[in-house]
Amino acid sequence: xxxxxxxxxxxxxxxxxxxxxxxxxxxxxxxxxxxxxxxxxxxxxxxxxxxxxxxxxxxxxxxxxxxxxxxxxxxxxxxxxxxxxxxxxxxxxxxxxxxxxxxxxxxxxxxxxxxxxxxxxxxxxxxxxxxxxxxxxxxxxxxxxxxxxxxxxxxxxxxxxxxxxxxxxxxxxxxxxxxxxxxxxxxxxxxxxxxxxxxxxxxxxxxxxxxxxxxxxxxxxxxxxxxxxxxxxxxxxxxxxxxxxxxxxxxxxxxxxxxxxxxxxxxxx
Amino acid sequence: xxxxxxxxxxxxxxxxxxxxxxxxxxxxxxxxxxxxxxxxxxxxxxxxxxxxxxxxxxxxxxxxxxxxxxxxxxxxxxxxxxxxxxxxxxxxxxxxxxxxxxxxxxxxxxxxxxxxxxxxxxxxxxxxxxxxxxxxxxxxxxxxxxxxxxxxxxxxxxxxxxxxxxxxxxxxxxxxxxxxxxxxxxxxxxxxxxxxxxxxxxxxxxxxxxxxxxxxxxxxxxxxxxxxxxxxxxxxxxxxxxxxxxxxxxxxxxxxxxxxxxxxxxxxxxxxxxxxxxxxxxxxxxxxxxxxxxxxxx
Numbered sequence: 211x212x213x214x215x216x217x218x219x220x221x222x223x224x225x226x227x228x229x230x231x232x233x234x235x236x237x238x239x240x241x242x243x244x245x246x247x248x249x250x251x252x253x254x255x256x257x258x259x260x261x262x263x264x265x266x267x268x269x270x271x272x273x274x275x276x277x278x279x280x281x282x283x284x285x286x287x288x289x290x291x292x293x294x295x296x297x298x299x300x301x302x303x304x305x306x307x308x309x310x311x312x313x314x315x316x317x318x319x320x321x322x323x324x325x326x327x328x329x330x331x332x333x334x335x336x337x338x339x340x341x342x343x344x345x346x347x348x349x350x351x352x353x354x355x356x357x358x359x360x361x362x363x364x365x366x367x368x369x370x371x372x373x374x375x376x377x378x379x380x381x382x383x384x385x386x387x388x389x390x391x392x393x394x395x396x397x398x399x400x401x402x403x404x405x406x407x408x409x410x411x412x413x414x415x416x417x418x419x420x421x422x423x424x425x426x427x428x429x430x431x432x433x434x435x436x437x438x439x440x441x442x443x444x445x446x447x448x449x450x451x452x453x454x455x456x457x458x459x460x461x462x463x464x465x466x467x468x469x470x471x472x473x474x475x476x477x478x479x
Numbered sequence: 480x481x482x483x484x485x486x487x488x489x490x491x492x493x494x495x496x497x498x499x500x501x502x503x504x505x506x507x508x509x510x511x512x513x514x515x516x517x518x519x520x521x522x523x524x525x526x527x528x529x530x531x532x533x534x535x536x537x538x539x540x541x542x543x544x545x546x547x548x549x550x551x552x553x554x555x556x557x558x559x560x561x562x563x564x565x566x567x568x569x570x571x572x573x574x575x576x577x578x579x580x581x582x583x584x585x586x587x588x589x590x591x592x593x594x595x596x597x598x599x600x601x602x603x604x605x606x607x608x609x610x611x612x613x614x615x616x617x618x619x620x621x622x623x624x625x626x627x628x629x630x631x632x633x634x635x636x637x638x639x640x641x642x643x644x645x646x647x648x649x650x651x652x653x654x655x656x657x658x659x660x661x662x663x664x665x666x667x668x669x670x671x672x673x674x675x676x677x678x679x680x681x682x683x684x685x686x687x688x689x690x691x692x693x694x695x696x697x698x699x700x701x702x703x704x705x706x707x708x709x710x711x712x713x714x715x716x717x718x719x720x721x722x723x724x725x726x727x728x729x730x731x732x733x734x735x736x737x738x739x740x741x742x743x744x745x746x747x748x749x750x751x752x753x754x755x756x757x758x759x760x761x762x763x764x765x766x767x768x769x770x771x772x773x774x775x776x777x
Contacts, residue, residue: 254566314562
């Protein structure tokens with residue numbers, strides 16, 4: 211739809227703008243983070259995406275409530291919510307990095323903050339913050355649904371907090387959120403980054419099945435495998451931590467380094 | 480104040496911007512005129528710190544753009560009105576800019592008023608905006624930080640004639656308050672109506688620059704007589720160059736000189752007047768047709 215009617219053409223500029231009142235101060239980093247976080251949730255696409263995530267989590271809870279008599283501990287319910295979150299949330303991180311280029315908003319973003327490294331850092335931090343907020347919501351919601359199961363389904367509640375269940379799930383969520391942001395930065399193209407984010411680690415897992423002789427090698431680089439011990443509800447061993455660290459370096463640090471270099475050097479058109 | 484010095488930007492073998500030196504002064508609207516692909520946008524992107532120059536310098540308010548503290552408060556930039564997230568509302572786009580610059584959110588409503596976007600329009604997603612509305616939103620975003628300098632790439636694109644007049648008034652007022660405006664266009668008649676100074680660029684090089692009235696000032700004389708052939712001979716004898724044009728003669732001399740010669744030789748005149756200045760327009764037309772030929776051959 212286009213608007214063609216004549217508008218009020220009287221200019222209204224006068225000397226009452228902020229320049230004539232306030233001294234010009236720099237943009238603090240916290241404000242850049244605030245802006246980047248807001249940009250991740252203020253578009254039509256991101257709104258619907260968050261609604262979609264809420265729908266999936268609600269579906270998982272409904273299934274847990276209505277099958278098997280609603281049996282399960284609070285931690286089981288939390289696990290039910292964090293699994294779809296760790297699958298879907300990284301897309302928010304991907305889009306934070308790619309939409310600047312696909313929607314060409316980088317022209318505005320970098321005209322207001324020419325130090326591009328700050329914007330990139332703010333995007334990484336805001337992705338982590340959004341992940342943290344949604345994880346906290348998942349913790350609260352799973353408690354609510356667990357209480358509902360106790361009240362409505364008459365199960366024996368189990369409110370035991372397993373430190374490694376919560377911590378491990380949070381760490382896995384953080385890992386995939388950072389991996390998504392890193393892939394978005396490295397590829398700067400939404401469909402390519404989403405496909406690569408899901409397909410590449412899966413392909414590595416697939417290849418490792420075909421090459422049993424290389425199993426030790428893949429046990430260090432297959433991030434789908436190295437994150438499993440974190441979700442077992444107990445503290446990972448030193449070996450498991452080492453493997454997780456190496457795979458995280460490959461899947462997060464490497465694409466992140468490529469991505470930061472690309473964003474800092476790319477011409478904004 | 481905007482200054483470029485020997486600015487050059489090369490893409491492989493292609494020189495997009497070739498040794499460009501010019502300045503845009505405070506209190507004046509400077510028009511950056513050139514056909515599509517002449518290097519206007521590249522120059523403006525370099526000014527806004529979005530493209531690195533191959534060599535030379537570009538400064539705004541005496542500094543490279545990247546060194547400005549809170550640049551949105553110094554320089555309003557609109558390089559492409561369509562470079563906005565289609566799924567964001569116009570109001571949200573302004574609110575994000577205001578937030579980044581640390582401005583009161585009342586500035587958003589103020590700017591919507593200034594550019595004539597209604598409250599209702601501001602809550603619609605940008606994908607539903609016409610190009611004219613996007614230009615108005617882009618102007619609002621450029622003005623929201625109350626900057627001293629505006630850098631606008633083809634801001635009149637998509638505006639109707641009333642919109643162009645509005646923009647001329649707005650930019651005139653901005654410059655009248657001491658602001659510096661650099662705006663580009665590929666249309667001569669648009670630029671000559673808005674700009675106080677004109678910089679003409681073609682194939683990456685500056686081909687003319689100066690005050691609009693100087694560049695467009697009539698020079699030479701058009702004359703028509705009973706016997707143009709005889710008059711032409713007499714003029715050449717007096718060392719005045721002349722060409723046959725539009726059913727008469729066009730000369731480089733002033734009307735009174737021509738009149739004196741015609742009177743002395745008793746050649747009755749039919750018409751005698753200052754010639755239209757075709758210089759800028761013809762130069763611009765040559766630039767444009769050169770490009771059209773290249774495009775046709777490609």
